[in-house]
Amino acid sequence: MDLDDKICLCFRVSRRKLVNWARLHQPRVASQLSECGGAGTGCGWCVPFLKQIFQQGTLGEDVSIEELTAEEYARRRAAYVREGKGTPPPGAGEVTS
Numbered sequence: 001m002d003l004d005d006k007i008c009l010c011f012r013v014s015r016r017k018l019v020n021w022a023r024l025h026q027p028r029v030a031s032q033l034s035e036c037g038g039a040g041t042g043c044g045w046c047v048p049f050l051k052q053i054f055q056q057g058t059l060g061e062d063v064s065i066e067e068l069t070a071e072e073y074a075r076r077r078a079a080y081v082r083e084g085k086g087t088p089p090p091g092a093g094e095v096t097s
Helices: 015-025 030-035 047-057 070-082
Strands: 006-008
Touching: 006 015, 006 047, 015 030, 015 047, 030 047
Parallel strands: none
Antiparallel strands: none
16 A cells, blocks of 8 residues: 555544554554544554554564555455454444445
């Protein structure tokens, strides 16, 4: 995924914004990334990706985010929501097929 692709589709938070936020604020735990535009507080789909961004940016670990296109990422998130594993908040990012 590119830096400008959205990681949190509910609140439209890009990978770039999350990476920069982590670099500037140096969160102690991955859940603090939710302070960046509410990322991870909607349907929950992006939480594993937020953990990877935290490990990579804050802990300095060499962890690569799963190589997905933005379209495949959105398709997998839509399936996740359809399966009842998460519910986006009202007015959050679109869930498409």
